[in-house]
Amino acid sequence: xxxxxxxxxxxxxxxxxxxxxxxxxxxxxxxxxxxxxxxxxxxxxxxxxxxxxxxxxxxxxxxxxxxxxxxxxxxxxxxxxxxxxxxxxxxxxxxxxxxxxxxxxxxxxxxxxxxxxxxxxxxxxxxxxxxxxxxxxxxxxxxxxxxxxxxxxxxxxxxxxxxxxxxxxxxxxxxxxxxxxxxxxxxxxxxxxxxxxxxxxxxxxxxxxxxxxxxxxxxxxxxxxxxxxxxxxxxxxxxxxxxxxxxxxxxxxxxxxxxxxxxxxxxxxxxxxxxxxxxxxxxxxxxxxxxxxxxxxxxxxxxxxxxxxxxxxxxxxxxxxxxxxxxxxxxxxxxxxxxxxxxxxxxxxxxxxxxxxxx
Amino acid sequence: xxxxxxxxxxxxxxxxxxxxxxxxxxxxxxxxxxxxxxxxxxxxxxxxxxxxxxxxxxxxxxxxxxxxxxxxxxxxxxxxxxxxxxxxxxxxxxxxxxxxxxxxxxxxxxxxxxxxxxxxxxxxxxxxxxxxxxxxxxxxxxxxxxxxxxxxxxxxxxxxxxxxxxxxxxxxxxxxxxxxxxxxxxxxxxxxxxxxxxxxxxxxxxxxxxxxxxxxxxxxxxxxxxxxxxxxxxxxxxxxxxxxxxxxxxxxx
Numbered sequence: 196x197x198x199x200x201x202x203x204x205x206x207x208x209x210x211x212x213x214x215x216x217x218x219x220x221x222x223x224x225x226x227x228x229x230x231x232x233x234x235x236x237x238x239x240x241x242x243x244x245x246x247x248x249x250x251x252x253x254x255x256x257x258x259x260x261x262x263x264x265x266x267x268x269x270x271x272x273x274x275x276x277x278x279x280x281x282x283x284x285x286x287x288x289x290x291x292x293x294x295x296x297x298x299x300x301x302x303x304x305x306x307x308x309x310x311x312x313x314x315x316x317x318x319x320x321x322x323x324x325x326x327x328x329x330x331x332x333x334x335x336x337x338x339x340x341x342x343x344x345x346x347x348x349x350x351x352x353x354x355x356x357x358x359x360x361x362x363x364x365x366x367x368x369x370x371x372x373x374x375x376x377x378x379x380x381x382x383x384x385x386x387x388x389x390x391x392x393x394x395x396x397x398x399x400x401x402x403x404x405x406x407x408x409x410x411x412x413x414x415x416x417x418x419x420x421x422x423x424x425x426x427x428x429x430x431x432x433x434x435x436x437x438x439x440x441x442x443x444x445x446x447x448x449x450x451x452x453x454x455x456x457x458x459x460x461x462x463x464x465x466x467x468x469x470x471x472x473x474x475x476x477x478x479x480x481x482x483x484x485x486x487x488x489x490x491x492x493x494x495x496x497x498x499x500x501x502x503x504x505x506x507x508x509x510x511x512x513x514x515x516x517x518x519x520x521x522x523x524x525x526x527x528x529x530x531x532x533x534x535x536x537x538x539x540x541x542x543x544x545x546x547x548x549x550x551x552x553x554x
Numbered sequence: 555x556x557x558x559x560x561x562x563x564x565x566x567x568x569x570x571x572x573x574x575x576x577x578x579x580x581x582x583x584x585x586x587x588x589x590x591x592x593x594x595x596x597x598x599x600x601x602x603x604x605x606x607x608x609x610x611x612x613x614x615x616x617x618x619x620x621x622x623x624x625x626x627x628x629x630x631x632x633x634x635x636x637x638x639x640x641x642x643x644x645x646x647x648x649x650x651x652x653x654x655x656x657x658x659x660x661x662x663x664x665x666x667x668x669x670x671x672x673x674x675x676x677x678x679x680x681x682x683x684x685x686x687x688x689x690x691x692x693x694x695x696x697x698x699x700x701x702x703x704x705x706x707x708x709x710x711x712x713x714x715x716x717x718x719x720x721x722x723x724x725x726x727x728x729x730x731x732x733x734x735x736x737x738x739x740x741x742x743x744x745x746x747x748x749x750x751x752x753x754x755x756x757x758x759x760x761x762x763x764x765x766x767x768x769x770x771x772x773x774x775x776x777x778x779x780x781x782x783x784x785x786x787x788x789x790x791x792x793x794x795x796x797x798x799x800x801x802x803x804x805x806x807x
Contacts (some may be wrong), residue, residue, distance in 0.1 A: 260745030
């Protein structure tokens with residue numbers, strides 16, 4: 196039989212291949228560790244390799260659960276924000292609020308976070324909902340990149356950590372510029388909708404859908420809220436697994452990668468920026484508090500590097516990038532990560548060269 | 555692995571969501587959630603846990619009817635969980651936090667984590683109400699309080715000879731001498747992923763005999779040490795007591 200379905204793309208096949216084996220081997224490993232741990236507490240003494248294994252696993256699980264417990268409420272909040280959009284905001288509203296021209300549209304998208312404070316865990320489901328409500332892909336890209344920084348909570352925490360100085364304004368300004376220009380670049384594509392995954396669930400619903408349900412049996416308010424809640428269950432599972440894979444990767448890196456070694460190579464105007472962008476990706480910390488973490492780096496790193504950490508981290512970290520894959524085609528995700536990376540690095544290196552040691 | 559039918563997939567979804575909710579709720583109730591996140595997020599986790607349980611029971615009630623039959627077209631926009639996504643490993647992955655929480659040894663970060671995370675001796679930390687810390691009697695200040703005081707002061711020597719009484723884990727940093735060790739604490743801003751180890755240098759003749767990761771209570775007058783051009787606090791230990799790990803091993807920024 197001839198199949199007309201396109202074969203699944205690389206990350207999909209890769210995830211499925213790995214994914215099929217994960218439950219068995221993962222559970223086996225966990226049971227093994229639990230057994231060693233039980234044996235250790237009974238016997239009192241354990242061989243060195245077992246001690247090392249228990250240390251590694253407990254450090255790993257502490258970081259993993261830390262990220263998950265911290266991120267799960269924000270992911271849930273993101274699906275709630277997406278539910279609110281679903282129930283309370285119509286396509287007409289959005290069409291009225293967001294300008295049609297590419298540049299003003301991208302600007303409006305970048306400022307959306309001011310009204311819907313979502314951080315990087317919640318922004319993906321939120322953006323997908325906007326797409327389904329007919330928001331164009333370039334505008335959605337701007338929302339995706341800017342909302343985790345340009346929202347009241349993050350602005351307040353950055354202000355608390357750094358005060359109204361160059362880092363604070365630099366973070367806001369650079370984020371805005373990068374999000375707007377990336378959105379604008381996406382708008383140059385002939386058919387931006389084709390950048391979405393076919394099964395992304397992000398396509399605008401057919402217009403006749405609303406007509407069908409409209410006249411006779413328009414769902415009541417309670418029915419719509421219930422419906423939105425049910426959808427958030429699906430959304431939690433869809434986005435949650437990417438969040439969890441991301442948290443696993445981040446925890447693995449934090450357990451086995453030496454941060455002091457990484458930081459020790461991070462001197463000079465260019466290296467410091469590269470190291471700090473890498474740190475942002477590895478740490479995968481929530482944008483609501485990353486300013487306080489960045490503060491710890493101010494003594495030993497250039498101002499541009501700290502700025503890069505604060506601008507790039509919320510746009511791209513392991514868990515959010517994996518969630519992008521649920522909505523966009525893989526090559527597009529590469530662009531979504533690559534463009535902000537290039538722009539962040541270029542601009543912060545320039546900052547370093549222009550204002551040497553003025554921080 | 556074939557895609558499951560919609561009904562059993564939904565059943566598992568609801569059960570896993572409920573398990574996650576109960577897991578988080580249990581952690582909040584017995585306070586062990588503080589081994590993972592900063593206390594200021596606990597209320598948020600509590601509401602999220604309750605929300606998960608509510609969603610779980612809603613999902614359980616709303617399962618499509620007959621088994622072995624794929625769902626009839628669901629309501630508008632409610633069918634984006636494609637058949638390809640309805641696989642066992644996706645469910646397992648979302649259940650993983652509960653599995654890890656139950657099976658992996660639950661130990662807070664200690665000296666063993668320092669090889670990958672490093673110990674901060676001279677870095678800046680978030681500003682806070684130093685005036686409030688000064689109000690606290692010197693013997694009740696934590697490692698973090700002392701480091702803040704010294705970081706903020708124009709001339710930290712005003713704190714010298716004040717009596718310190720702090721608890722931390724032993725860490726032998728390569729930068730230190732033979733009669734010194736660090737009394738370390740991990741501080742958390744948000745969650746364990748951002749844990750940063752801070753420490754005060756302790757002067758103690760028998761420092762080498764204390765093993766890494768041993769929790770100790772250190773008492774003695776505070777001194778100033780200059781490292782990398784920065785003044786940081788150290789303790790000239792008069793008394794060192796071996797203590798069990800505190801219930802709250804982390805300090806919160």
